Structures are given as structure tokens and as C-alpha cells.
Amino acid sequence: MADKVQIAQDTWWVGANDYDTHRFEAIWPLPGGISYNSFLIKDEKTALIDAVKGAFLPGLLERIKALLGERPLDYVVVNHMEPDHSGALAVIRESFPDVVIVGNKKTANLLEAFFGITQRLKIVDDNEALNLGRHNLRFFLTPMVHWPETMMTFDELSGVLFSGDAFGGFGAVADGIFDDQVETSYFEREILRYFSNIIAKYGDFVNKAIVRVSQLPIKVVASTHGPIWRDRPGDIIDHYARWSRQETEPQLAVIYASMYGNTRRLAEAVASAASREGVKTVRVMDVSRMEPSFIISDMWTCRGLVLASPTYNTRLFPLMASMVDMLQNMKLKNRFLGLAGTYGWSKGALAALLEFAKITKLPLVAPTIEAHCAPTRQDLDQCDQLGREMARALTQPPNR
Ligand code: FEO
Numbered sequence: 001m002a003d004k005v006q007i008a009q010d011t012w013w014v015g016a017n018d019y020d021t022h023r024f025e026a027i028w029p030l031p032g033g034i035s036y037n038s039f040l041i042k043d044e045k046t047a048l049i050d051a052v053k054g055a056f057l058p059g060l061l062e063r064i065k066a067l068l069g070e071r072p073l074d075y076v077v078v079n080h081m082e083p084d085h086s087g088a089l090a091v092i093r094e095s096f097p098d099v100v101i102v103g104n105k106k107t108a109n110l111l112e113a114f115f116g117i118t119q120r121l122k123i124v125d126d127n128e129a130l131n132l133g134r135h136n137l138r139f140f141l142t143p144m145v146h147w148p149e150t151m152m153t154f155d156e157l158s159g160v161l162f163s164g165d166a167f168g169g170f171g172a173v174a175d176g177i178f179d180d181q182v183e184t185s186y187f188e189r190e191i192l193r194y195f196s197n198i199i200a201k202y203g204d205f206v207n208k209a210i211v212r213v214s215q216l217p218i219k220v221v222a223s224t225h226g227p228i229w230r231d232r233p234g235d236i237i238d239h240y241a242r243w244s245r246q247e248t249e250p251q252l253a254v255i256y257a258s259m260y261g262n263t264r265r266l267a268e269a270v271a272s273a274a275s276r277e278g279v280k281t282v283r284v285m286d287v288s289r290m291e292p293s294f295i296i297s298d299m300w301t302c303r304g305l306v307l308a309s310p311t312y313n314t315r316l317f318p319l320m321a322s323m324v325d326m327l328q329n330m331k332l333k334n335r336f337l338g339l340a341g342t343y344g345w346s347k348g349a350l351a352a353l354l355e356f357a358k359i360t361k362l363p364l365v366a367p368t369i370e371a372h373c374a375p376t377r378q379d380l381d382q383c384d385q386l387g388r389e390m391a392r393a394l395t396q397p398p399n400r
Pocket residue numbers: 080082084085146147165224225
């Protein structure tokens with residue numbers, strides 16, 4: 001789907017589907033592509049709400065011009081300055097020299113730093129409105145969803161919430177743009193992956209924003225990525241609310257690294273014991289085989305997290321070190337932690353994992369296991385005990 005699509009009264013999707021970028025932000029895989037949703041409102045005044053990545057500018061301009069004809073574009077509302085949405089702004093300004101760019105004070109700083117744009121700006125404050133004729137756009141500053149300048153725009157006539165990155169997901173909207181036209185289960189997986197990879201660190205800010213916009217009579221949720229939610233807008237808001245509060249389920253994620261299979265034996269022993277004790281969802285994930293993006297997504301709803309790693313050059317195995325660094329940066333809560341390490345000629349892995357436990361303050365389930373080279377019967381019995389204790393812990397609400 002590459003043409004303009006009407007999403008509400010006087011309002012069209014004019015965005016782009018990106019199947020070429022392999023990794024979003026050069027990190028996160030995009031097997032199903034991604035959309036950059038941009039919207040045009042045609043009223044007495046015309047307004048573009050968010051734009052697209054620079055490479056997709058020609059299609060955006062084509063769609064805008066097809067809708068506007070000889071009319072000028074009066075405003076571009078910039079809900080978010082990350083270049084996947086703002087990359088086309090400089091050329092839009094060249095194409096429509098009189099266009100006024102609408103953002104907040106923090107948007108203005110980034111506009112200058114990224115594109116040298118300092119003129120013809122309209123700086124709006126929280127709860128301020130911009131009237132286009134029939135449509136009245138009201139702005140809500142929602143910092144850190146996902147950058148400091150992020151805001152949301154609510155069209156009081158059509159009930160469309162232009163939410164920026166919030167409520168977005170990976171996956172191009174190729175065959176249909178609305179939630180009632182697409183396979184929602186696919187998008188829900190890709191939305192959780194997007195949320196957990198990109199937005200989760202700012203969960204408290206997301207929650208604050210959700211509490212504010214939940215008061216609005218929202219009919220349509222139009223994020224900058226993924227489907228437009230016109231059939232069940234409440235569903236996507238509820239998903240984001242639960243995920244951002246880190247409402248975990250009695251599920252177990254066992255994330256491990258293993259060079260020669262010894263640490264894998266520890267991971268499997270923990271997983272198998274938890275499963276025997278009745279934990280129905282046990283996800284065993286190898287950092288050497290699975291992309292961090294999918295590991296983070298699959299562990300996000302799990303109340304139990306077990307990390308198992310060998311020592312590599314006196315430290316944590318590098319791919320596990322990277323994984324742990326990502327997890328540490330996500331302000332994890334509402335989870336129980338279990339740890340296992342192995343070592344050969346030098347210890348290191350378990351000490352690093354214990355440091356992770358100290359920093360995150362996640363409640364640690366005993367025992368922690370440290371095996372020398374190949375696990376002994378006693379080591380495996382301890383893993384069995386960790387799996388059983390973890391299964392018991394998962395039935396309890398975690399302390400934090
Ligand atoms: Fe879709 Fe934070 O940019």
C-alpha cells in the first residue's frame with residue numbers, strides 16, 4: 001500500500017512503508033519492514049502531522065501534492081524530532097517555503113541542531129491549540145515518549161490522536177492500514193517488540209502520558225508506526241499501559257550463553273525444573289543464536305528472569321555482557337532474578353551477574369550457581385532447586 005488513504009474527516013495517511021532498512025536505529029531487525037506514518041489535514045488551513053525518513057520524501061511530496069493541488073501547505077506539526085519522522089523536514093520547507101513548523105521549545109532546539117531551521121516556527125505550550133478552520137488541534141507535551149521534545153496532537157473534531165511513537169510498532173502496513181484490516185496478532189507481537197526495544201525504558205513517562213490522553217474522547221489512535229487503530233483504539237492503549245507498568249505474568253525467561261554446552265546444561269536444568277513445577281511459559285533463549293531485539297521482547301512479560309553465562313577472558317561472555325547492559329538500561333521491575341555462571345581458568349561471569357543484581361535491585365532467588373568447567377551433579381541439583389524456587393516465586397506478586 002503506497003497511496004494516500006483517508007483515515008478520518010478531511011484527514012489522510014500520506015506516509016511511507018520502508019522495506020529497505022534492515023535494522024531500525026541500526027540495531028533492531030525489521031523482518032517485516034516498518035511504516036513512517038504521516039498525515040495531512042485539509043481544512044481552511046492545511047497541516048501535515050509528522051513527516052517521514054528523508055529517503056521517502058519523494059513519495060510523501062507526491063501524495064501531499066495530489067491532495068493539495070495548488071493549495072499551499074500551511075503547517076507541519078512535529079510531534080517528534082527523531083529523523084525517521086523529521087528527516088524530510090528541510091526539503092518540505094524548500095518545497096513549501098511559507099510553511100510554519102509547529103513544535104515546542106525543545107523541538108526548536110533540535111530543529112536548529114539537525115537542520116539549521118530557525119525561522120517560521122510556531123512554538124506551542126502544553127494544552128495549547130491551533131485552529132485550522134473546523135479542526136482544532138490540541139497539543140499535549142509528553143516528554144520522553146520517546147525523546148524530550150515528544151508531544152501528541154489531538155484533533156478535537158475528528159477524535160484522532162496523533163500519538164507520535166507511542167502506540168506504534170514494527171511492521172510495514174502493506175496490505176491495510178487499519179487495525180480491522182490487518183492480522184492483529186502479528187502486529188501485537190511486533191508492537192510489543194517495538195515497545196520493549198524502543199520505548200520501555202521510559203515506561204513511567206508513557207504511563208503519565210496515557211493517564212493524560214485517556215481523558216480525551218479518542219476515536220482513532222494514529223501512531224507514527226504501524227496500524228491506525230480505529231476499530232479498537234482502547235486495546236492498543238491498554239497494551240501500552242500494561243507493558244509500561246511492567247505488569248509481568250508467571251512466565252520464565254532463561255537467557256544464556258554457552259561456548260561448549262556446559263552453561264547450556266545449567267540453563268536447561270533450571271528451565272526443566274520450573275516447567276515440571278507447573279510454569280507453562282518457559283522461554284529458553286541463547287544470546288549467540290537469537291537477536292537481542294527478540295529476546296527482550298519475549299522476556300518483557302516474564303516475571304522470572306534467569307541469566308546464565310560462561311566466563312570469557314576473565315569477564316562475562318561478550319554477547320551476554322551486551323545483553324545485560326541493555327537490560328540494565330531498561331529499569332526492570334516486577335521480576336525475580338536467578339543467576340548461574342561457569343568458569344574455566346578464571347572466574348568472572350557470576351561476579352558480573354551479581355553486580356547486575358545489585359544495580360537492578362531485582363529480588364534474587366536462591367541458589368546462585370557457579371560451576372567449574374563442566375557442571376557436577378551437585379551443580380545440576382542446585383539448578384533444579386533454582387528452577388523449583390523460581391516456579392514458587394512466580395506465583396507471588398514481586399516486591400518491585
Ligand atoms: Fe519513530 Fe523515536 O522515532
